[in-house]
Amino acid sequence: MSLPNPAELISQMAADLNAHLAKRDISEPRFIGIRTGGVWVAQALLDALGSNAPLGTLDVSFYRDDFSQNGLHPQVRPSELPFEIEGQHLVLIDDVLMSGRTIRAALNELFDYGRPASVTLVCLLDLDAGELPIRPNVVGATLSLAAHERVKLSGPAPLQLELQDLAL
Secondary structure, three states: OOOOOHHHHHHHHHHHHHHHHHHOOOOOOEEEEEOOHHHHHHHHHHHHHOOOOOEEEEOOHHHOOOHHHHOOOOOOOOOEOOOOOOOOEEEEEEEEEOOOHHHHHHHHHHHHHOOOOEEEEEEEEEOOOOOOOOOOOEEEEEOOOOOOEEEEEEOOOOOEEEEEEOOO
8 A cells, every 4th residue: 555645644634724714714713733743743834824824732641531441642742732622723733543542632731731622633644543533624544454554653854654563
């Protein structure tokens, strides 16, 4: 399987996001990337949009439902939200949507900061393997992988996708 070019996906996602926001009459959304890959995608997306809007970052480690099983990732950092959440239109950005558990954790964390007016979910890749009923509003590409395959995003610039075979 060949993976799509992230730069081409970002360009299309920028157009799709503009259309989505215009349709909902949202003019000044607040952008939030989920650490780490989501922050890279968010920055690339802001660049493609020609926007210098502030970028918030979320580290959802403490909000994950598998925290007690997996423990703490060694590179946990605090979330940084340089704007209010209450009443704002948010664009939440992640790199890869798999089970939906990271997005659920991100929403839980965001609601601890306040109640947003809306949340638009943007993902570079949707692996269509959802365990939870969570779907992106804007997606770069939807992929179906074998059980032994994973996709890894490296960045921040240039963004690159790599297919990993766990069976090897």
